Amino acid sequence: MTGPATAVSELTRAINQGDVEAALALYEPNAILMAQPNQAARGTTQLREALTRFVALKPRLRAEAEYVIEAGDIALYVSRWTLEGTDPSGTGVSMGGESTDVLRRQADGRWLIALDNPWGVQVLGSR
16 A cells, blocks of 8 residues: 555455455554444444444445545545445435544554544534
8 A cells, every 4th residue: 555545445345345454454453443423333344243233235435526635644534435335224315524534654654544434524413
């Protein structure tokens, strides 16, 4: 991986392919994913559960705009995204948001996600 945006692109690809384990491998072991604006998934077990729910939608996830700010081994990734899919009952699902993610460069040079907030400022309404 060459940078933070590549790591997030790989996450998008893994989710679109339904590969929960590949998606999970892009997170630090103690990472946090805001699965919903008021629901944090913490650590590998909860991340796997949250990612499994996303993958169950058979999604077509796309980043429509992105911006990365790097400061040494930390990066802030900001994007606008959309997701089209189908829930387990067969109902169409359409959602989108503005994501803010924090990634950290690992000792081996890979960038992994430490904090994943796909809901952006929507989390403020859940407090």
